[in-house]
Amino acid sequence: MxxxxxxxxxxxxxxxxxxxxxxxxxxxxxxxxxxxxxxxxxxxxxxxxxxxxxxxxxxxxxxxxxxxxxxxxxxxxxxxxxxxxxxxxxxxxxxxxxxxxxxxxxxxxxxxxxxxxxxxxxxxxxxxxxxxxxxxxxxxxxxxxxxxxxxxxxxxxxxxxxxxxxxxxxxxxxxxxxxxxxxxxxxGTGTWPAVLGDPVAAAALRALHSDLAAPWTNELLAAEAGVSRATLARRFTSLVGRPPMAYLTWWRLTFAATLLRDTPDPLAAVARRVGYSTPYALSHAFSREFGTTPGQYRASAARRAVST
The missing domain is CATH 2.60.120.280 (Regulatory protein AraC)
Structure with missing residues (x-):
């Protein structure tokens, strides 16, 4: 993706x-x-x-x-x-x-x-x-x-x-x-057209989005972008608005929410797809980010789908 x-x-x-x-x-x-x-x-x-x-x-x-x-x-x-x-x-x-x-x-x-x-x-x-x-x-x-x-x-x-x-x-x-x-x-007007047009930020984003479950680090992402770790951190944070690892965590949890909403996959399968080693680890991070458990989020999304 x-x-x-x-x-x-x-x-x-x-x-x-x-x-x-x-x-x-x-x-x-x-x-x-x-x-x-x-x-x-x-x-x-x-x-x-x-x-x-x-x-x-x-x-x-x-x-x-x-x-x-x-x-x-x-x-x-x-x-x-x-x-x-x-x-x-x-x-x-x-x-x-x-x-x-x-x-x-x-x-x-x-x-x-x-x-x-x-x-x-x-x-x-x-x-x-x-x-x-x-x-x-x-x-x-x-x-x-x-x-x-x-x-x-x-x-x-x-x-x-x-x-x-x-x-x-x-x-x-x-x-x-x-x-x-x-x-x-x-x-080319706006923040995200600039992000997608920047070779460093765009390369890092392509890597993250293409393999969300990979064990990414700043060093690995910098290698994908062909720059030093410091250059990646500076360019990515300046354009995207958050450091690479913070963006990765946010997107993993956002994509987990999408999977909970759109698929019947068990929590263990969702965790594997978004790079968490155990369902517990995902549930803890998800609850901290969303203020609700994955199960409660899935139930709420199902109710919204029925009501619409």
């Missing part, structure tokens, strides 16, 4: 969902705050995104927008004032037909892919936490080829509903999320 894959896997729960929507005329749709992440892809035409507490964003054909923290927002055919926003139709009612007529795109109309991901925010990786409320990825010819390819494949699957689409669509949605985060990171 790598940092981005692990960061997404740790918080993603359930199955993502998406809809392909075509609409023309005057329209204004409200999506309330959501305990997850939402996205919109404009396939044709243009529209406006009005995030709660933020500035309006014009979305053109080929633009992608990710709302990684589930920010409530309005999408509309034109900038909307407070009165129009207050009268916006809910997204669910819109899909059910209680909205302007959905039809083939005509002049002034728009076609979109709209979707959302369920996320468990209880132990979010700082890479995901750093994402801004709105990630706008404008369409640029010749750029973000992987993202564009994923959008094309997803749009095709949603438009045709061919054999196997029930498996293809969730997989493509997961791929789309990774490519959106990757495109954001490629801009």
């Amino acid at each position: 790598d940092v981005v894959s692990d960061a997404v896997s740790a918080i993603r729960i359930g199955r993502p969902s998406s809809h392909r929507v075509r609409v023309d005329g005057k329209w204004c749709v409200r999506l309330p705050p959501y305990d997850g992440a939402g996205f919109h892809v404009v396939l044709e035409g243009s529209c406006w995104l009005l995030p709660d507490g933020g500035s309006a964003v014009l979305l053109g054909a080929g633009d992608v927008v990710l709302l990684p923290h589930g920010t409530g927002h309005v999408i509309a055919d034109a900038p909307a004032d407070a009165a129009a926003v207050g009268q916006a139709v809910s997204f669910e009612r819109w899909l059910a037909g209680d909205a302007p007529r959905r039809t083939h795109v005509t002049s002034g109309g728009v076609e979109m892919l709209c979707g959302k991901y369920r996320l468990d925010r209880s132990r979010m990786h700082p890479l995901m936490a750093e994402l801004p409320e709105v990630v706008h990825l404008p369409n640029r010819m010749g750029s973000q080829a992987e993202l564009r390819a994923a959008i094309d494949l997803l749009g095709h699957e949603l438009g045709t509903q061919g054999p196997g689409s029930c498996l293809a669509v969730p997989s493509l949605l997961d791929l789309l999320l990774v490519y959106m985060i990757r495109s954001w990171a490629a801009r």
